[in-house]
Amino acid sequence: MELKSKVPSGPLEQKWDSHRFNMKLVNPANKRKYHVIVVGAGLAGASASATMSELGYRVSCFVYHDSPRRAHSIAAQGGINAAKNYQNDGDSIKRLFYDTIKGGDFRAREANVHRLAQCSVNIIDQCVAQGVPFAREYGGLLTNRSFGGAQVSRTFYARGQTGQQLLLGAYQALEKQIAKGAVAMHTMTEMIDVIVIDGVARGIVARDLTTGRISTHLADAVVLATGGYGNVYFLSTNAKQCNVTAAWRAYKRGAAFGNPCFTQIHPTCIPQAGEFQSKLTLMSESLRNDGRCWAPVKQGDTRSARDIPESERDYFLERKYPSFGNLAPRDIASRAAKEVCDEGRGVGDTGLGVYLDFADSIKRLGEKTVAERYGNLFEMYERITDENPYRQPMRIYPAVHYTMGGLWVDYNLMSTVPGLHVLGEANFSDHGANRLGASALMQGLADGYFVIPVTIGDYLAQAKLAPVTPEHPEVRAAEAAANDRMKRLVGIKGKRAADSFHRDLGKIMWEKCGMARNTASLTTAIQDIGALKEEFWRNVNVPGSDADLNQALEKANRIADFMELGELMCRDALEREESCGGHFRTEYQTPDGEALRNDDDFAHVAAWQYTGEGATPTRLVEPLTFENVQLSQRSYK
Amino acid sequence: MNMLLTFWRSTIGKKVVMGVTGLIGLGFVIGHMAGNLQAFSGAEKLDAYGALLHGPLHELLLIARVVLIAAVILHITAAYQLTMISRAARPVDYAGRKPQVSTLASKTLKWGGVLLLVFIVFHILHFTIGTVHPDFVDGKVYRNLATGFEVKWVAAFYLVAMIALGMHLYHGAWSSMRTLGLARQSAHPLKRYLPVALAIVISLGFAVIPLAFLLGVLR
Amino acid sequence: MNFTLKVWRQANAKSAGRLETYAAKEIPSDASFLEMIDIVNDHLEADGKEPIAFAHDCREGICGSCSMMIDGVAHGPVKGAATCQVHMRSFKDGQVITIEPWRSVAFPVLKDLVTDRSAFDRIIQAGGYISAPTGGARDANEILVAKSDSDSAMDAAACIGCGACVAACPNGSASLFTGAKIAHLARLPQGQPERYKRVELMVAQMDDEHFGHCTLYGECQAACPKQISIDVIGLMNRDYIVAMATKTPDMAGASGHG
Structure with a gap:
């Protein structure tokens, strides 16, 4: 399979504009005929749900929290970058683009990063209009601070609670749409699987966390905004419930997983x-x-x-x-x-x-x-x-x-499964091998407010989708598989709490696939995880029933996926025989201990394609071409 | 009219009614207290004041009474309904809830209010209508006071009621201003100085009369 | 450290619950309150018993998930902290600790210590937003906001929606939560056009959810992990009075559509 990035042609500065012009539009009156499922309501999910419903699409949004306001975007402290140049210190869209590409150690796609920098200025405008109380000068103007990896002050902030305020802005926009009946909100509902019919994403399987009921939901497109997978290390700055399950199930249904080893x-x-x-x-x-x-x-x-x-x-x-x-x-x-x-x-x-x-x-x-x-x-x-x-x-x-890796997406934020789109930290796209501070909020909101609402129209306008009913065999099969998995987990009745497996997995990952990695550590990590996985499915104890609010079952279900992901991360880290950004292979370093990239062999995205249980996944490659920046040894000396 | 009904049905509307009627009550007790204190100027002065109210200012007194009765009824109705709403808001109670900053005054507001209601009824029967007074003579205000407070338990009841009034005002006067949104933004919104002074002055201002008769300062 | 826990266990919204006693043994004093529960739960799970269900997520005091009444105090003994930010060093060795869920008719218990706080979302749906559909915003610096206004808006906006205000209030009132959102938006120029319609609709929703009324005990402010001031309640009331006093028949017809 070939990875088609679908980056528009033309000069970098004009790509997004000309792409917006060239994209197919959905007639306003027809938009309400399309149903889009959004999974997750963090910055990306909430902003996407609100904006798409404002445009007229019927949106259903799913979160495992009791309220969309609790997504982990809320914990981001520092700020959000934007190339406003309000400080007159020489900032520009081009400089933000360059800093982000360089900060990512030249492992991100130029066109995406440039679009991100372009959208950054609109984000600030949008958020201020919503009432986000960014820090201000006495004269009433917005103030900025500087952040790592940049020599200009371009970071907007709201005390140490920037993520909270941005999320509340998006959440409030979403709640407004819910009140209008334009978004159907499903709280305490966790996505368990993607429904793929004839190779196209057509819905999800979800579990009601209060009653344990498994249900299927069909749509014309599915958007995952389910965050990152840093909790594979057990100890991380992520919230306790952050998990990879939604992305992982998508991977197992055919969506390629990009650069899983890039962890910040x-x-x-x-x-x-x-x-x-x-x-x-x-x-x-x-x-x-x-x-x-x-x-x-x-x-x-x-x-x-x-x-x-x-x-x-x-x-x-x-x-x-x-x-x-x-x-x-x-x-x-x-x-x-x-x-x-x-x-x-x-x-x-x-x-x-x-x-x-x-x-x-x-x-x-x-x-x-x-x-x-x-x-x-x-x-x-x-x-x-x-x-x-x-x-x-x-x-x-x-x-x-933070995890820079995630589901591979093209310029339109669509994964390798048609109809399945991925936003925010859940995708791999904009930060290369290392994310700069105050860029995650920027990406989540750019994807949700400004990119997906446009690109989804292009997809829907061209997709020829046959009607699907809940009785479709694929839908039924996905539902049955989800039920079986839950029953299997509660049925093991072993001797260890699910968390203890998670702790063990975390130790393996941190020691062997953490800040420094090498062939030996990664090879043993793959073996260790295999053994842990085997024990898990034999010896985990999930008390209670699957038809109930069962937090032990929720955990076990997620940990099972983390173990498989951990294995893939190690495999990816092993194959990437260079050091770049957050991926530091001890075998590849400069004499003074800095990361040593290998641009000849690894200036590419590695995206992994699932090939079946127990089989080694296929490593697909999307070459990265740099036409607007000079590849150089990153130096901050 | 629709809007008034909406307002009254809302919890804030009822609180506003309580606040406004409470402030009317506060204004009344200040005036009442000032009138009472004339007892220290002698029987003639006080009786003359009574005659003034019942004579030339008769209409004014009537209006005041109507307003006060309406205020009391609204205040009590709102209090009762709000209490029921709040009781329904927590059907299962805590095994133990430990208040952190509630004052004694706020915690006793409800039952203190009930006590005040009983007191007001008694007080009217005692000094206005005279039915529970041992020896009531219409128009002889000072004399009625003196003979009325000769009954020790009655004097004691008045003193207890004045403590309840002080506490009711201490929380009520302060919270009314906040309920009506008239208080200024403050770094320590729970701190209050004026209400303390107000509560002490008013409850003492009333209590000195029975005290004075008890201690023989007035006879 | 060792503790005896009395924890509210309730199978689901319909069943009755009761306090059960558990031993929490060998708890490090640096452990957070939730980590202490984790340790108890690990033992329960390994024994095949159902762990204590409790809401939690970020564990750094910002998501507003955690919600425990600890010895009768919402979020426990540390001022300005959510349950997840309380550490066991704040308790005495050997202490008996009672843990209950938030108690409010508007927050039904789903299981053990987990409650359904969707009533808060519905209050926001009623009007807790500025209508600013994506795309139409003008340049951010065209709106000047005095620093003091911006700061006091931020003070109110810091609310994490945990529900401790309701839990701690003797009346079960949601005035601090509702007032905080109203104050956040009313203190900014962007919030002015919808200011009075917003307060009218949000207060109506607050009452419809069957929360209690505000007697200004101040317990909500004391329990709030973000120490939001009861000043916001005064602002809400004032705006509500103005909204009611200035409402025109046309506005009445237009209301109710969020």
Whole structure:
């Protein structure tokens, strides 16, 4: 099979415009004849549902939460990028495009990233119109801050709750459409499978989490906006319920999975405190604007931070990357912190941590200003660690945060299964091998507000869809398979809680397919996961019934998919014999320890095609061509 | 009319009614208290004040009474209906709910209100109509006070009722302003100074009369 | 640390529930309250018993899923924190801890500690938005917003929709939740055109959901993980009075369409 990216021809700046002109339109009166299913109501799903229903399509939206307002987009702290150039510091669409491509270590599709940068300016306008209370100057204008990987201030923010405010904007737009009857909202309903008929996505199988009832829902197109799969590591900054199930079932129904090994490890998270830990908490990257990262020069230095004199501190980011300093991109900052800890210079009880110190900023700006900028983050830190970051430096350590990989999509955001579209973090498209800070919110909203509402029309206008009824054998078969799977899980009655398998999977992934990977670690990881998977299906204990609200069953169902995904991630990491962005193969590094890309052999997207249970999936390749940027060794020095 | 009905049916509408009628009551008790305190100027002064109200200001008094009775009825009706709504809002109660910031005044508002209602009825029968007074003489206001407070339990009941009034006002006066949306934005909205002063002044201002008769300051 | 838990167990919305006692043993003091429940649940699951169902997700105090009445206090003993942000170091070793779901007729219990809070969504549906269909927005900087207005709008917008205000209110009132959304939008210039229609419709919906009334006990503000001020209730009431006083027959005809 060939991956057709469907990138329009013409100059980069005009591709999106000319594509919009060339796309087929659906007559306004005909739009209500089309039914679109959207799975997920985070930034991408909520904005897509609201906007498509505004256009006139009949939309059904499915979420496993009790309310669409709870999607994990809500937890994004730092901000959203947009090429507004309100600060007059030389920003432009082209610069945002370039920074994002370079930040992604040249593993993203040029045309998509440029469109993202173009849409970024509209997003801010749209959100302000909805009443998103972005931070402002005294004169009433919007203010900005800088973020990692950029040398301009282009990040818009709403205190440390930007994701929350953007999501509430989209959520409110969605609720308005629900009240109108234009969107049918299905809360506490989890997608279990995609229904594919004659090779085309025609609906989903879903499970009502309150009653356990499995139901089928048919439509003319399906849109997945189901987020990322960082929880494959068990410990991540993701919400506990984030999972890969929707994307994974789509993969098993024929949608290719792009670059699964590209995972982002965020440098500024609160270090793990013990085995009981259920998730890791991110400290916004914005902290690096005023905080300085350091570690003791001496190994095993157990003195408290304040007792270590200036001369015995290593401000490692400023030393290694003088021009970006503490604002080096995430993958680079994370790796630098890991190196320091690997050298035995880590701090805290576990030795897995470095300092993020605000003493200089407090001296320079005063405690009040620092509190104004980061007060809520400092409070959050103190609450979790019982340490006061105004008095002693924060301890931070990298943690899994975001997954750049995801279902492969073309320029229209359609997967390799016709009719199945994928938005936001769930797709692979815009961030290459590393995402820059404040770009995830941008992508989710660009996809949902501005891209899919247009491209779906092009699909629907041309698709020749035969009517399908719930009695169709494929629909019935998918429904029966979902029921069987639930029954099978509750029927195992083994000896281990589902979570314990998840923890084991997380350890394997973190140690062997985490911040640094190599042939040996990845090969053993694949074997370990195979064994774990085998034990899971023999020895998991899912108490209760499948016809009930059963959180143990929900977990087990998701963990089963995570194990299969973990295997694919390792396989993908093994095949990509280079280092790029968040994917760091220890065999491929420059003499000073930076990621060493191999553009001759790996300037491409790897998309995996499912070939059946137990069979090795096929690795498809979409070559990446760079016509507008110079491929170069990424340097932040 | 439709709109008035909608307003009355809403919980906020009923609260607004309670707030407005409460403030009418507050205005009344301030005036009443000022009148009462004339007892300290002697029997003649007080009796003359009574005569003024019942004589030349008769119409005014009538209007005031009508307004007050309407206010009391509305206040109580709204309170009763809201209590029922809130009771229905939590059919299964907690094994134990620990209030964090509720004041004694707010917690006793409902039953304090009931006590005040009983008191008002008694008070009218006692000093206005005179049916429960041991020796009531129409127009002899000061004398009625003196003989009325000779009954110790009656004086004690008046004192208890004035504590209830103080507490009712402490929460009610403050919350009315907030209910009506007249309070300014505040960093500590639960802090209140004026209502404390108001509650103390009014309850003391009333209580000094029975106290004075009890202690023999007035005879 | 060791604790004795008394947890509300209820099979589903229809059945009656009761408090059951569980031992929580060897709990690290750095564990969060939900991690403590995780540990108890792991043991229950391994023994083939049904784990305690509870709503949770982000575990960093922003999604608003977690919702436990801990010893009679919504979200437990830590001020300005959701249940997930409470750590066991806030409790005494050996303490008996009672855990109940939110109790409100508008939040029926679905199972154990999980309640259905869709009433909040319906209040938002009634008018908790600014009508701004995608595509028509003008440049963001053409709308000037005084920093103080923007800041106080943000204070109200910080609501996470957890329902602690309702849970803690002696009357089971949703005034803080509803007032917070009304205040968020009323404090911004973008929210003005729909300001009075919004408050009218949202208040009507709030009442239709059978929430109680507001007596200004202040318990909602004390329980709110985002410490939203009861000032928002004053604003809601004032706007409601204005809405009612200025309503014209035409508007009455147009209302009810969200």
